[in-house]
Amino acid sequence: MPVPIAIRNTGLVTSIGLTTAATCAALRASVTNPTPTRFMGVDGNWIMAHQVPLAEPAGDVARLVEMASLAIIECLEPASPQACDGMPLLLCLAERERPGRIDGLDGLLMAALEAAVGARFDRKHSAIIPMGRPSALLALAQARRLIQDYGVPQVLIAATDSLLLWHTLTAYGDRGRLLAEHNSNGFIPGEAAGAVLVQQADGRGNELLCLGVGDASEPAPLRSGEPLRADGLTAAIKQALRESGCEMHDLDFRITDISGEQYFFKEASLAFARIIRQPKEEFDLWHPAEGIGETGAAAGPALIGMAQTACRKGYAKGSRILLHASADGDVRAAAIMSWTGGLL
Helix, strand or coil, rough: CCCEEEEEEEEEECEEECHHHHHHHHHHHHCCEEEEEEEEECCCCCEEEEECCCCCCCCCHHHHHHHHHHHHHHHHHHCHHHHHHCEEEEEEECCCCCCCCCCCHHHHHHHHHHHHHHHCCCCCCCEEEEECCCCHHHHHHHHHHHHHHHCCEEEEEEEEEEEHHHHHHHHHHHCCEEEECECCCCCCCCEEEEEEECCCCCCCCCCCCEEEEEEEEECCCCCCCCCCHHHHEEEEEHHHHHCCHHHHHCCCCCEEECCCCCHHHHHHHHHHHCCCCCCCCCCEECCCHHHEEEEEHHHHHHHHHHHHHHHCCCCCCCCCEEEEEEECCEEEEEEEEEEEECCC
């Protein structure tokens, strides 16, 4: 069985907070802050979006780099950014088939991030994970392999993404996927960045541990026209449960990337119904996209940061948490997290 890894710290930059603490406090208070973009939708109204309140940098790539560098710097505190010199970076980005994805994005960001934080990452073990929303959960499994098989002491997972690009918004608008006055089956687009520092568990308590990770392929992805049975998500969760040694009824609540579309709510419901074997009085479903919008690859760190903060602050629904995420394509991922300290 794979060894657990510990989440040492997180960093988040979102439309409702420029730190993990600020974002999670706003999420707990059900704060949301969509604002009009400079783009007009098919209905003639301005498209609303969750926009990060930064000074406008020169270009879309520069904005992604600025958000990611702020998240990384927070994640590394109290150490200086140079503490990640020689550390592997698993950089989570939008799917390569995403409409409007910036050309050459993979090659641009790694070097730009090194310049922004003033550090040089381990080139041998660093990697790009361009899988959209599930990316950071998939990165947990890769980080675990680096720690367990290669003796890497710490791994930095970072994600940065924005759906607020004209070609992206146009494509989603044409497909009827944006939430609007005439369309309730849609999401509010957003942008965000996050970072997660992981290491081997030290057993000292008050740690958020990743006990298991699973991934699978969904044969009936969104817009496929095939009947949805949630085969992929079910398989991903079952794999994570096997690795963790838990059953679904052992878990206390879920945090997911669901951002408003009925397909993904149905998928989560079907997967849960297919796996649960003992009734539970409650099994809360938290979805941070309700406050920060659809943030693509940045959704994963938001799930992890929300779980860690809820446990640290004592408002978690229990100590064992299921995280899961689904791409627009066929990729599905899940992780089982466990808090080793007491809950207030």
